[in-house]
Amino acid sequence: MVASPFGRSAPFDAGTPFDAGTPFDAGTPFDAGSPFDAGTVDAGAQDAGPRGLDVSVHLALGLPDQSALGDPSHWLLVRPQLVSSYDSTRKVPNWTSWKLDSTDFGSATRATSFRMDPLLPAAIPQARDADYVNSGFDRGHLCPSADRTFTDADNDATFFLTNVVPQTHASNAGPWLDLEDEARQLANQGKHLVIIAGPIFGATRQTIGTGVEVPLSMFKVAVVLEGTPNPGAVTTSTIVYAAIIPNASVLSGSWRQWQVTVRDVELATGLDFLSDVPTSVQNVIELRQAP
Numbered sequence: 362m363v364a365s366p367f368g369r370s371a372p373f374d375a376g377t378p379f380d381a382g383t384p385f386d387a388g389t390p391f392d393a394g395s396p397f398d399a400g401t402v403d404a405g406a407q408d409a410g411p412r413g414l415d416v417s418v419h420l421a422l423g424l425p426d427q428s429a430l431g432d433p434s435h436w437l438l439v440r441p442q443l444v445s446s447y448d449s450t451r452k453v454p455n456w457t458s459w460k461l462d463s464t465d466f467g468s469a470t471r472a473t474s475f476r477m478d479p480l481l482p483a484a485i486p487q488a489r490d491a492d493y494v495n496s497g498f499d500r501g502h503l504c505p506s507a508d509r510t511f512t513d514a515d516n517d518a519t520f521f522l523t524n525v526v527p528q529t530h531a532s533n534a535g536p537w538l539d540l541e542d543e544a545r546q547l548a549n550q551g552k553h554l555v556i557i558a559g560p561i562f563g564a565t566r567q568t569i570g571t572g573v574e575v576p577l578s579m580f581k582v583a584v585v586l587e588g589t590p591n592p593g594a595v596t597t598s599t600i601v602y603a604a605i606i607p608n609a610s611v612l613s614g615s616w617r618q619w620q621v622t623v624r625d626v627e628l629a630t631g632l633d634f635l636s637d638v639p640t641s642v643q644n645v646i647e648l649r650q651a652p
C-alpha cells in the first residue's frame with residue numbers, strides 16, 4: 362500500500378445536511394457576464410486555440426473555452442487523470458473534463474480528505490477545505506472519485522478542491538449520482554466517454570467560507586463513443602447526453618428529469634463543447650436530445 366497524503370482510514374464526511382430554507386430557483390436567469398458568453402456558439406471562436414488532443418487526452422474533442430496557464434479566472438490545470446479550468450475569483454472550477462473507459466477502474470480505495478491544488482501558484486486564491494466545513498454543502502466532485510480508481514494516485518487527483526464545487530447533498534446523492542452511475546455503466550460495457558462537468562451561476566451571488574461561490578445548477582455533457590476518443594470518431598449518429606441539474610435542497614430520482622441538449626448547456630455557459638468536431642456534426646448532435 363503506497364502511503365497517501367490523503368489518509369484513508371477516517372470515515373468519509375458526506376457533509377452536513379443542506380438547510381432546506383435556502384431558496385434555489387432554477388429559473389433564475391443565467392449570468393451573462395462571462396467573457397466567453399458572446400451570445401453565439403459554434404461560431405468558430407475557439408478554433409484559434411490549441412487542438413484539445415494536443416493538450417490532453419481528456420480534451421480529445423476540443424477545449425470548451427480559452428482557458429490557459431496564467432489566466433486567474435480560467436486557469437488551465439492539466440493532470441494525467443483529468444483537466445480542469447479554475448476560476449480563482451469564484452474559487453471553484455469552471456469545468457473539469459475527463460475521458461472514461463473501463464481501464465479507469467480498479468481497486469484503489471477512496472481518499473478521505475480534500476486538498477488545495479499545488480498546481481496553482483500561491484498568489485492565486487483558491488478554496489480550502491475549511492471553507493466547506495459546516496457550510497451545509499457537500500464538496501461536490503466534478504470528476505467523481507469512483508471514475509478514478511485504477512491507482513490511489515488517480516483517485517487522489519479527484520480530491521483537489523479545484524475539481525470541487527459547493528453542491529447540495531440532495532443533488533450530489535441524487536440525480537447527479539444517478540448520471541455518474543449511468544456513465545460508469547456505459548464504460549463498464551466497453552464504451553469510451555468524454556465528459557465535461559461544471560457549475561452554472563445565477564444572478565444572485567451566494568458564497569460559503571472565504572468566498573467560494575455556490576452554483577445555481579450544475580451541467581454535464583457526456584459523449585459516448587465506441588473506441589478511443591478523437592474528433593473524427595464523432596458522427597451525426599453519436600450519442601451525447603447533456604443535463605443541467607439544479608443545486609437544489611430537495612431533489613431526487615433520475616437525472617433524466619433534467620436532460621437537455623448540448624446546445625442548451627452551451628447557451629447557459631458560453632462554452633463550446635465538441636469544438637474540434639466539424640460544425641456540421643455539432644449542429645446535428647448538439648441540437649438533439651439523446652434517447
Ligand code: MN
Pocket residue numbers: 402403627633634635636643647
Ligand atoms: Mn459545440
